[in-house]
Amino acid sequence: MHNSSVATANHEVHDNPALLHHFATAEQQKDAASLGMWLFLVTEVMFFGGMFCAYLVYRYKYFGDFGSASQQLSIKLGAINTAVLICSSLTVVLAVRAAQLGKRTVLVFWLLATIVLGLVFLGIKADEYAEKFEKHHVPGPSFHYHELLPGQAGLPPADRRYANPSHAEMYFSLYFAMTGMHALHMIIGVGLFSFLTYFAWRGKYTPGYYTPIENAGLYWHFVDIVWIYLFPLLYLIDRHR
C-alpha cells in the first residue's frame, strides 16, 4: 500500500484576520484576488466586444444613416459625462492611495466622491434617454425617425436626402444596448462602492489589506474605458459635416 504521507512545509502562522484559511500567505491571497479581477475584466472585454462587433458591422454598412442618428445625440452631454467619468477614475485612484496610507476619513471621502460622480453620470444618461423617449427614437413599436442625412442641410430642399428609418433604428438599438449595458455596469459599480464605503468607514481596510478597494478600482477603470470607446463611436461620427 502506498505511503500516505507527503513531505510538508511549515506554513506561516498568521494572525491576520483578513487572511482566508485556504491561502498560505497574505501575498498569495492578494495576488490571487488581483489575477481574478483581471480575468473577470477580460471576460467583460469579450462581452462588450460582441456588441462592438455588431456596431462596427452595421456602421460600415449604413454609414450615412448612422451619422444622421448619431447627430441626434448631444455632444455636450456626452462630453460632460466623459469628463465626469475620467474624474471619477481619478477619485478612485486617490481612494486607493488613501487606503495604502491608512487614512480612513480620506478614503471614505474619495469613495463617496466616486459614487457621487457615478450618480452624476447616470443622471445625465437618464436625461439623455428621456429625451430619446420623447423624440420617439427608442426602438420598438413607437419608433419614428425622419431626419436628414449629414451634410444635407446646405442643399436645396428638393434635393435633400433623409436617412433610412430602419437603419437609424438599428443605430438606436445598438446605442441603447451598448450604453444600457454600460449603465448597468455603472450601477453595479456604484453599488459595489457603496458597500466599500460602509466597510471603509468601519475601518476594515488598512495598509496591510486594501485589496477590495484596489480590485473595485480596477473594475471602475474598466467601466470608464468602455465609455471612452463608446463616446467617440456613438457620438462623434461624421460630425465634421
Add this chain to the structure above:
Amino acid sequence: MATAVVETGERETYLNREYGIKSWLLTVDHKRIALLYLIGITFFFFVGGFFALLVRLELLTPAGDLVQADTYNKLFTMHGQVMVFFFLIPAIPAVLGNFLIPIMIGAKDLAFPRINLLSWYLYIIGGCLMAYTILAGGVDTGWTFYTPLSTEFLKTNVITAALAVFVSGFSSIFTGLNFIVTIHRMRAPGMTWNRLPLFVWAHYATSIIQVLGTPVVAIAIVLVALERLFHLGIFNPALGGDPLLFQHLFWFYSHPAVYIMILPGMGIVSEIVCCFSRKRVFGYQAMAMAVLGIAVVGFLVWAHHMFVAGISVYAALIFSLLSYFVAVPSAIKVFNWTATMYKGSITYQTPMIYAFGFIGLFTIGGLTGLFLACLGVDVHVTDTYFVVAHFHYIMVGGTIMAYMGGMHFWWPKISGKLYPEFWGKLSAMIVFIGFNLTFFPQFILGYMGMPRRYWDYSKAPEFQILNVLSTAGASVLAVGYLMPMIYFLWSMRYGKPAPDNPWNAAGLEWMIPSPPSTFNFDEQPVVTWEAYNYDEIKEEVPVAQ
C-alpha cells in the same frame, strides 16, 4: 501526522464534518460543491436523455405518429440545450475538476471558494429557468437559436430559454476564472508547471476557453432576447439586419465550446491510461502543449459551421484550412496515449475499459470531423445526420465515456467506497455496444441525405431501417447509463470501504485518505517528484477489490 476526528470517533472527512442541509447549501468546500454539481448534472443528464429517447422513438417509423411536429421540434431543441449547457459543459470541470484540482496541486481549496458556490447557484438558477421553459411548454428554436426564426417567427418560450443559457454561462465563466487563478497561484511548493498532472493542464486550457468564449454567446443571446422583446432589427433583414451576424457571434463561442466539452475528458484519459499501464505518459510536453494548442486554434475555426450559410468562398477556404490545423494536436494525443501503453503493464479495470472506449470512439469521431472540414464533402453532409453522428461520437463516445471513466476511477476517493467491479465492466461494455449501434448508422443516414431535425420522413422510407437500428442502440445505451446510477448509489451504503489508493496510482490525490478530510492536507505538501512517477511506485494495481 495528527488525524482529526469527529464526535463519533471516526476520522474527520469532508462528508461527516457537518451534517444538515444548511451545511451543504452554504458550503464553500470545493469537494462538497462538486457533489452538489453531481446531483444537478445527473438530473439534467436524465432529463436530456429522456428527450432523446422520445426523439428516437418517433424516428422508428417514417411518419410523425408519436408526437406532433411542434412537440418533436421542442424535444430535439431541449435535448440539445439541456445536454450542452446543463450537462456536457459543466460535468467534468464542475464535478471532477472542482473536486480534484486543488488536491492535485496541493492546495486546500480553490482560490475563490465563495465564487465557487456562487457558480453552483448560478447553475441551479439557470437550471430552474430551463425547467420553467420546459414546463411552460418548451422551446423549439433548435439549440442553435438561428435568427430570424427565433426572433420573429416562433411563439414559444425563447426568452426564458435564452435567459437559462445566459445565467448558466456565468456559472461556466466563474468556474473557469476560479480554475485559472487557482492553478496559477495556489500550487504547492515544488509543484511546477512541468509537474502538473495532465488533468490539470486540460482544465487550464478548458478554463481559458470558458473565460474568453462564453461572454460572446452571452451577448449573442441577450441580443436575441432584446430583439424579440422590442422588435429590434439587429438580425432581421427586413429591418436592415443580418442573420449571419448572429451565426458568427453564436459559433464564435459554440465551436470553442465543443473543446470545453472534450478537453477535460482528454485530461481524465491521460490519468487513467498512465495508471493502468503503470507508466508515465509518452510525451508529457507534447500532451500539455497539445491541449493549449487546441484551445487557441479552436477559436479560429468557427465558420466551418457556416460553409453553406452564405459566407464568401474565400472565408470558407480559410476556415477549412484552419480546421485541419486544429485536428493535428488531437491526433497527437491519440498517438501519445497509444504509445503510453507500449511496454506498459496493463490491467483492465473499469476506468481503463472506458479509456479504451474513449480512444476508439474519439478516433472515429475525430476522423469524421475531417470529413466535415473538407469543403467539398461538407456541402453534402452538413445539416444531415452525418453531423449528428460526428458530434455524438465526440460528445458521447468521447466526453461521456471519459466522464464515466473518471467517475469510476475517482469514486473511491470521492465516496470512500468501492463500486462493484463486475457491474462496472459490464456497464462499460453495454455502453460501448449501445453507443455504436445508435450512432454508426447515422453516418450512413447522413450520407444518404437524411436531414437533421426531421420529425417525419415518410416521403423517404428508405431511411427507416437505419433509424430502427439507431433506436435499438439507444435503448441499449440507456440501460448502460442506468446501471452505474444504481450501483454507485448502492455502493454508498453497501460498498466496501476504499483504501487511500485503491489503484496504487500516482498523484497527490492518492496520498491522502479516502474520502479526504475537509482541508485536504494536514500540512502543505512539498512536491519533489515528476508527474506519473510510476518508476518510483513499485506496486502494481491490486487485482481484485
Add this chain to the structure above:
Amino acid sequence: MLENIPFWPTRASTTANNVDALFIFLVVVSALMTMLIFTMVIYFAVRYRRRAGRPAEQIAGSHALEITWSIIPFCVFMVFFGWGAIIYFQERTPPKNSAEVYIVAKQWMWKFEHMEGQREINELHVPVGRDVKVIMTSQDVIHSFFVPAFRIKQDVLPGRYTVAWFHATKPGTYHLFCAEYCGTLHSGMIGWVVVMEPKDYEAWMGGGGNQPLAVTGEKLFTELGCVTCHRSDTQGRGPNLVGVYGKPVMLEDGRTLVADENYIRESIVDPGAKIVKGFKPVMPTFQGQISDEQLNALVAYVKSLGQPQSSQTGGKNMAAATP
C-alpha cells in the same frame, strides 16, 4: 459500381461523381487510420498486459516520433483540404450560360419560376445534361436547398439571393429536402427534382403559354415607373441599365463592384446603399411594395438587357442554353 453498395445514395450530377470520389478517399484513409489505432491499442493491451516479473518500462517520449506523427497527418490533411477546396470552388462558381431558375422559399414550400414563365411548387423539372443555376431567396426564415442525389446544398436567406448550380446526368426523380430547420413543418418542406430527357422536357415546357419571366419584369419595369429614370440613352436621372449585369460598376464613394443579382436586388429595395458615380441619390425604395416574385422578374429583366439572346424569352432559358 457504387450503386451496388447498400445504402449508397444515387448519383445524378457531375458534382455527385466528384464528391463521391473524394468521400471514398476520405473513407479509405480514415478506415486505415482507424484500423491502425485499433490494432495497436488492442495489440498493446494484450501483449503488454500485466505479467509477473515484467514491470512497465518508463519511456519519456520521442521528439522524432512526435514530429513524424504530426507532419504526416498534416500532409494528409492538406490533401483533404486541397481536394475539397477545388470541388467547393467549382460548386460555388456556376458556369457561364447556365440555364436559370428562380426559387422563392417560404414556410413550408418551395416555389420555382423558370425563365420561360413556368411556375412550380415543390417540384422542379429540369433537363438532363444542362447546367442549371438556381437563384434563391426566402420570404421568411433561413431555409436550405438540398438535393442529395446531386450532392449540393445551399442555405436560402431572407433579404438576399444565394446561388447554387448543378449539371444533372441521369433522368429520374430525386428528393429535394429543406436542410435548415425552419419551424413546424421543416420536415414537410420537401419535394422532388424531376430530371427529364431533353425531348420530354421540351414537351413539358411547351404546354404552358406562360409569360417569360423577363417579360413579366419588363412590364413591371414600365408599370412601376422605372423606365422614366432608367432610360437607354444618357439623359435619364438613373444609370442606363443596358448591359449592366456582370460588368463593373463604379460607386460614388470610390468603390467598384461587379453587378450581380444581389446588387440589382439591393438597388431596388435599398437604393441608397450604393449610389453610382455621377448620379444623385433620388431613387425611391420599393421595399415592401413588391413581392419576392416580382423582384425576381425585375432582376431577370435587368439581367437580360444588352445580353445576346435578349428578346421575348429574356435569355437564359433551358432550351437555348448550351449543353
